[in-house]
Amino acid sequence: MIHSRKLSKANPFCLRTTRITNRIQPSSFRRHKSSAAVSDHDDFRHSLYPHLFEPLDIGLAGTLPNRVLMGSMHTGLEGHSMPMWMERMIFDKNASHSLDRMAAYFQARAEGGIGLMVTGGISPNRKGWVGPFSSQLTNESEMEQHKVVTDAVHSVQVPVFGSDDSITSRICLQLLHTGRYAYHPFSVSASSTKSPITPFPAKEMSRSQIQQTVKDFTNAATLAARAGYDGVEVMGSEGYLLSQFLSPRTNHRQDEYGGSFANRARFPLEIVRSIRAAVNPDFIIIFRISLLDLVEGGMSWEETLELAPALEEAGVTILNTGIGWHEARVPTISTAVPRGAFGFATKKLKESNVVSIPLVSTNRINDPLTAESLLGDNASDMVSMARPLLADPDFMSKAMKEEANLINTCIGCNQACLDHVFVGKTASCLVNPKACHETELVTKLLPESDRLTIGVVGAGPAGCSFSIAAAETGHNVVLFDQDDKLGGQFNLAKRVPGKEEFHETLRYFHEQITRSDRIELKLGTSVDYDVMLQKSNDIDKWVVATGVKPRDPKIPGQDHPNVLSYIDVLKGNKPVGKRVAIIGAGGIGFDVGEFLLHHEKDKTHKDVSIPEFWEEWGIDEKQEHRGGLKERRQSEPKREIHLLQRKKGKLGAGLGRTTGWIHRATLNAGNVNMINGVNYDEIDADGNLHYTRDGKKEVLEVDTIVLCAGQVEHRELQEMAVEKDQPSVPSKYVYTLGGAYAAGELDAKRAIDMGARLAARIHQNDVAQGNHVFKAPPTTEEKMFKLLRKFTK
Structure with a gap:
């Protein structure tokens, strides 16, 4: 055992003669001397997680009931130090x-x-x-x-x-x-x-x-x-x-x-x-x-x-x-x-x-x-x-x-937690919008008189989020989707390298929906306006969460057989050649790029082991180098990939603040050619891409072109409801959520949050017109960050 003497100015590691008082002491409550030595008495053991639920003696500080420490994380709930008079004068007159x-x-x-x-x-x-x-x-x-x-x-x-x-x-x-x-x-x-x-x-x-x-x-x-x-x-x-x-x-x-x-x-x-x-x-x-x-x-x-x-x-x-x-x-x-x-x-x-x-x-x-x-x-x-x-x-x-x-x-996405914190927003969670909003998004069981039967069209992230939260408040929900499985575009996202754990959210949605006695799930069922009219006697209000569809980039020759949509690629519906041009460098374009870099018939990205991860990123597990770094493993790219965007400037500028650099580093490691400031001219009869950049005509000879040119709202159903506005299905009782409300780059964070917020306030007399989509108001911290960035640009 190491002893120590009082520190000298010359050497802070000098030892001192007395032991520190908080060293772990034996305790009659502590059943195990170490986390590896589990009790032989089955009565005291958890059948699945015996070490996780083992109490831990921490000396004079007492005993902990289990082995989990909730680690520190900035949330924006910690308050701030701006004087009250200043905050009320500049940002919020009702500040507290x-x-x-x-x-x-x-x-x-x-x-x-x-x-x-x-x-x-x-x-x-x-x-x-x-x-x-x-x-x-x-x-x-x-x-x-x-x-x-x-x-x-x-x-x-x-x-x-x-x-x-x-x-x-x-x-x-x-x-x-x-x-x-x-x-x-x-x-x-x-x-x-x-x-x-x-x-x-x-x-x-x-x-x-x-x-x-x-x-x-x-x-x-x-x-x-x-x-x-x-x-x-x-x-x-x-x-x-x-x-x-x-x-x-x-x-x-x-x-x-x-x-x-x-x-x-x-x-x-x-x-x-x-x-x-x-x-x-x-x-x-x-x-x-x-x-x-x-x-x-x-x-x-x-x-x-x-x-x-x-x-x-x-x-x-x-x-x-x-x-x-x-x-x-x-x-x-x-x-x-x-x-x-x-x-x-x-x-x-x-x-x-x-x-x-x-x-x-x-x-x-x-x-x-x-x-x-x-x-x-x-x-x-x-x-x-x-x-x-x-x-x-x-x-x-x-x-x-x-x-x-x-x-x-x-799912480790960082989209609503760390990405929020780095811009002064209150943290939350993509899969749990109630996180850090416990006093705001309160689940209350409504009285019988306020409970509704609500039809939800679309079982993607927005529709699932709303259905689960609405059922918790006492509403009955009928959830429709034309697909044979729930999840919407999350089913595409989970196929992208680094996003495989998105399947966990789909698993959670499925468990919650199928276990609820207030949710009726109808997969493989299309809903048009005639169906809404037919069911008007049974359903009080409708929520349209039909998601998005690919944007048409309108490039001459895009009907060539070598031109694929990102949906075709991610679903594996059609073969992709060795030379690829990806049109669109937003989140979807980057996702497709990573998918094509890693995709092999005999191995998926999810098969990457921990040692392979260390090698890929140059982590020195032997700790022989300062900082734990060593040279990254270089491997031959599986494809020649070109990623193009119309805008000038950095590709992927809209990616997550704390994860975008990872995607760019991955594509750079795969020698992906990133081209900005492009005007697309045509796709010729051989399937090659012609474009103009800085006034110069260029041609990319490729085997496959993938269209990732963004998305548009899939809200024909909601538009029909507004146009017809029948008494049996009044448009004021038809709500729109998620991508159908505003298209984004697979923006599940917004979709799930919108679903939870609508469910928290929908009731008998509520109407869909006006400000039916709630957002958390900007905090003083967010306003200060925006102000500071304005002056530091």
């Missing part, structure tokens, strides 16, 4: 700094069986803000606001499997200083550098600023304790301020805070020691340690092995793990990442035996089996989940009841 929405959000996850949660990042001072006036914890007033959050969480008792015991759910506040990742002009860092993902250069911190920041972290931690938080998480990974000190990539200092690793680690260790000295021994301190920076010049594995035990001796209760800086060239949390792909890093640290405190595995753990396998393999003591609990707050309670098939699985 209440954290009631944050309280409801975390209470829902506690009620779903989570025993330990971590908030989104909250800064200890102004320089550490994520953006202008973002959340901070610096004074008494801000501390008082947080009590509603901790009271809500502590009102919940989480059951312990295999016993009659329950344990109060707990919550820690994450202390996050962004350093050079700050989106404001007074950012600071270890050295004067500029992040590639923000427009503002950071200034080097002086010694006095460093010492003041230690005090600010400590002040925030003590305020968190007084607000009722059970602990804090100190963010030391992902490229934020403490990472910037730890890594030689960003720390170029020549004083006692730079140079040797002992010096670079001094600042984080001073923060942890100072917090531990200021709080009670049972106060939880989680440290988010980076196990893979995934950037050139990042921390080495040897340095990680030095830092981890030093953090334990400084007073850390739990070591959570971070994977990848935000500027890394490797995807770490998107669907393109195999489940559990980074568990090897935590296992490597655990097997080193340098720490005895619990270790937490993280990233792309979105189902109970993956979590169980990591725990059972002794890769870690806990698993961290954030987005999966956005998708389904009842994840753990469903797993405990052996109902994993009912879990609304996170």
Whole structure:
């Protein structure tokens, strides 16, 4: 066992003579010495997930009911620090700094069986803000606001499997200083550098600023304790301020805070020691340690092995793990990442035996089996989940009841969570619009007099979302679709490399719809206006969710047999040649490009193993190189692909903010030729594409041309209802949702959200005219981000 002496200025890794008081202690409640040693008593074991539901002793801080940590995630619910008078004068005259929405959000996850949660990042001072006036914890007033959050969480008792015991759910506040990742002009860092993902250069911190920041972290931690938080998480990974000190990539200092690793680690260790000295021994301190920076010049594995035990001796209760800086060239949390792909890093640290405190595995753990396998393999003591609990707050309670098939699985798309946060919007979830809107999208069972029978035409994402939510409020729903399966264009999306997990949403929709006694599903059934008239005595209102159809680009010669639609390609209806031109470089064009790069008859992209993923992206699983990076594997492209768009500028500019770069990197690795500013002239008799660019005529000799020129609304049914406006089917009782309302590039996020919002308000006297489509109003944070971007362009 490692002992330590009091730190000297010369060497922060010096050992001290006394043991830290929060080291894990034996407990009569703790049934197992490690996550790999499951009890021999079957009465205490969960039949499917014995390790996942094993309680965990965390020393003086007590016992956790299971092995899941709800990881930190920015949601926009954490509040902000703009003075009330300023916010009311500039943005919202009815502004309130209440954290009631944050309280409801975390209470829902506690009620779903989570025993330990971590908030989104909250800064200890102004320089550490994520953006202008973002959340901070610096004074008494801000501390008082947080009590509603901790009271809500502590009102919940989480059951312990295999016993009659329950344990109060707990919550820690994450202390996050962004350093050079700050989106404001007074950012600071270890050295004067500029992040590639923000427009503002950071200034080097002086010694006095460093010492003041230690005090600010400590002040925030003590305020968190007084607000009722059970602990804090100190963010030391992902490229934020403490990472910037730890890594030689960003720390170029020549004083006692730079140079040797002992010096670079001094600042984080001073923060942890100072917090531990200021709080009670049972106060939880989680440290988010980076196990893979995934950037050139990042921390080495040897340095990680030095830092981890030093953090334990400084007073850390739990070591959570971070994977990848935000500027890394490797995807770490998107669907393109195999489940559990980074568990090897935590296992490597655990097997080193340098720490005895619990270790937490993280990233792309979105189902109970993956979590169980990591725990059972002794890769870690806990698993961290954030987005999966956005998708389904009842994840753990469903797993405990052996109902994993009912879990609304996170598909790793980032479209409504991280993509929202990066533009100041409140986070939510593509597959669960209620996430972060628990006080707004409330499911209430309507009185009998207000319940309706509603016909829904189209069982795509919008139609399914509406049907499920409407049935929950007491309405009876008849759901029609001309196809023989539900899902609409999600059935195309799930065939795209990196989007295979979209099938999980289809599975969830199917389970919810077929189990409901208020939904009648009629597949293989077309509905036209005559059918609506025929059923007018049985159906009170109609919802048209008929989706989209491909846009006609009107290119002379496009009827050539070598010209295919993206639907033909993704369904595999027709063969595709070796030389391909894709017309349209929006989301669909990129999807088709990736599909054609990976598609083989004998192997699908889903067959890619974790080791193959490491090779494809240059992840050094042996940790022999700084930052955990090695050279990417280069493979011969399966096709010659040309991706064209009419607009000038970057191709795929409308792709997701946090995932678009992955798609571009994938196509670049496949040597896809990207061409912008194109005018399409014709497709000749040989199937070649003629176009003009910058006044010059060009010809692409190809075997196949794929049309991905966007989509238009498929709403003839709704238009007919408006035109006819028969008394038996009045147009005011015909609603339009999803792509039929406004076409987008397979925009399931909007479609599912619209369905949930309409279901939350439709009733007997409601009409479809006017503002029947509700959207969440822009937040003060979103308005501030837009204003700042306007001045920084």
